[in-house]
Amino acid sequence: MDERMLRRICQCLEPREFDDYSIIIEKGKPLEMMLFIVEGNVSIEKRNGSSPSSNNLQQLPRGAGELCGEELLRWPLSTSYHLGALLLATESAKAIGHVQALVLKAIDLRGVVDTDYFVGMMCRTFSAKELEKATDNYHPSRIIHKELNFATFYKGVLPMPDDDKTVVAVKKYAKDSLPTWDVAVEAAVASQTNHINVVRFLGGCVEEEKEPALVFEYIPNGTLFEHIHKEEAAGSFEGSSSSPTALLSLELRLKIASETAGALAYLHSLTPPITHLFLSTKHILLDEHYTAKLSAIGRSITHYYLIKIPEQGYFDPYFERDGPVEKSDVYSFGVVLAELLTSQKPEGCLDQILRAQITVNEATSETAKEVADLAERCLSFTRKERPSMERVAWELERLREIMAKY
Structure with missing residues (x-):
């Protein structure tokens, strides 16, 4: 962030005092402010791991000259910012004794951006x-x-x-x-x-x-779309340097799916989480070793209105009504899985696509069925029923390990 922008942010800071044990920031609640501590101490509370047990609660003190709630500065990078919603705090902050601070409020940051x-x-x-x-x-x-x-x-x-x-x-x-x-x-x-x-x-x-x-x-080897739809894709991308291969093996398709799932899980783990929004086989590139490379990261909602018709088969059905969330990416990934399994474009009923002929041999048919089951869970119309990308990545890696034994 350049000096001019830092000056503008500093002009928005307001002095504020907090009494002993005051809850300044509460994890899971909307993050409304960032603090620069001038005097006193603040306890940052985090849980080590996912267990709700109080034994895993960590208390990390911060004092004069340190920040609390600094993820607020990255709020404008999140999808929620552009939809008018606040970030949810990832940690709690509580005053230890009397605390004096300079506060940047979310509403004031919006005026600076x-x-x-x-x-x-x-x-x-x-x-x-x-x-x-x-x-x-x-x-x-x-x-x-x-x-x-x-x-x-x-x-x-x-x-x-x-x-x-x-x-x-x-x-x-x-x-x-x-x-x-x-x-x-x-x-x-x-x-x-x-x-x-x-x-x-x-x-x-x-x-x-x-x-x-x-x-x-x-990335020299073209898109996954080109490789799956070899005959149709050849020459459809002007100047493309890729040479779509013969039919990709199930092992290679599973590798590409696993790597893509890992990339999405990584994006969702960031603070704030990055939602891809536009996942499709055209945005999964392959290098010379057929390593998956996820592209088109960071596109704004504006892109949606530019490309939604060409790529509408990949979008979460509730994208427009309820807005994009991480589970929207899970749905799109389910479409990609179906496309990988069947070599068919996401047109029409996806259930029928998954029931179509899967490119496998007898030895790998059981693995393909498990991948198809995972794709169907990703494609659930109810967002809560879709697995997280972390879970999807774990399941695909497990299936890769099983396949490697045969």
């Missing part, structure tokens, strides 16, 4: 000239993929601190296709991620009078 807030969270800033040079002025021969009418991916080469030349994918937005705010949000959210199965975000360019662009690691 602008495009620069998100740009300041971006891991690295590139100039427009750097990206033009890297892509030969966005030459058509460098096109990897076009995303409807609002963005084009170009293959480029950039000098990076840890390497002389790094091959990258530059996502250039079409002029006036999307508000700069939404691009900056995507960049800020992607900057928070670091996982082997998530496409690495390298930085971006958000300059006035220039089309915004984001830079990602280059």
